[in-house]
Amino acid sequence: MRRILLVVAVVTMVAFSGCAALNGGSPDGTPDDVAVENDDPGATNVTQTLRIDANETTADTELTAIGATYPRENFTVDAAQHDQIQLGVDTDGDGELESEFNETHISGVNNNEYSFDITLETDYTLQAGDTVVVSYPAVDNPSEPGDYEVEIRLNDEQNATDTVEIE
Numbered sequence: 001m002r003r004i005l006l007v008v009a010v011v012t013m014v015a016f017s018g019c020a021a022l023n024g025g026s027p028d029g030t031p032d033d034v035a036v037e038n039d040d041p042g043a044t045n046v047t048q049t050l051r052i053d054a055n056e057t058t059a060d061t062e063l064t065a066i067g068a069t070y071p072r073e074n075f076t077v078d079a080a081q082h083d084q085i086q087l088g089v090d091t092d093g094d095g096e097l098e099s100e101f102n103e104t105h106i107s108g109v110n111n112n113e114y115s116f117d118i119t120l121e122t123d124y125t126l127q128a129g130d131t132v133v134v135s136y137p138a139v140d141n142p143s144e145p146g147d148y149e150v151e152i153r154l155n156d157e158q159n160a161t162d163t164v165e166i167e
Contacts (some may be wrong), residue, residue, distance in 0.1 A: 033162040034150065041166055042143045045078070048164065049135040050152050051090075057158040059128040063089070063101075066134050067117035067153045070164070074142035077116050082106040085118060086135040089126075097133060099124055111138075117153075126155075141166050 037047040050068055066087070070077060085106060088097030101122055108119040116136055126132070132154055142148065148164045 033152075033160075034164050036141075036164060036166070039141070039165060039167045041141055041145050043141045045137065046139050046141055047135050047137040048139045049086075049133060050150065050162070051131050051133050052152045052154045052158070052160050054126040054128055054130040054132060054154060055158060056128055058126050058155050061126055061155055061157070063120055063122045063124045063126055063132065063155065065117065065119050065153070065155050066132055067115065067156075068134075068136070069115040069151045069153075070139070071142075071148050071150075072114035074144075074148055075164075076113055076140035077111050077136075078138035078140070079111055080109060080116070080136060080138040082109060084137045085109065086133075087118070087120070088133050089124065090131040090133060091127070091129075093129070093131065 033051045035049040037049075050066075052066070082103035085103070086100075087102075087105070088100040090096060091098045101120065101124075105120050105122050106118060107121050108117075110117045110119075118134065145166050148166065149161050150164050152160045152162060154160075
């Protein structure tokens with residue numbers, strides 16, 4: 001009887017871990033908070049997609065800014081044109097953007113060697129639990145593989161830290 005239970009437990013674990021891998025590595029099927037188009041060390045002009053969940057700090061405020069700061073000794077952030085940046089909001093947690101914004105919503109893009117800040121005019125009111133997504137196309141990866149922390153800012157009021165994996 002114990003062997004049968006053990007076999008059932010192992011089969012269940014294998015089945016669930018396989019499903020998580022098929023959905024992009026996240027057990028609930030939603031995308032990871034940081035997606036890197038090219039995770040090779042030394043890759044240049046890489047598009048990195050960052051996500052931040054609005055919380056009570058930014059809920060009921062207009063989406064006006066998003067930015068990120070990378071470890072200054074490892075990453076280089078170059079300038080990007082407004083039409084190269086992709087922005088949106090996932091309101092129901094399914095990984096799909098229910099609201100999207102284009103270059104007409106971007107009023108400014110500022111960068112230095114290790115960060116970017118995008119100011120917006122969206123008329124979109126954030127709700128707690130909304131996931132704001134930005135894809136920035138001009139990041140140079142570090143020359144060494146590893147896990148690097150990136151700080152993501154929403155409306156200059158809310159900060160989150162996530163990990164960029166360079167393999």
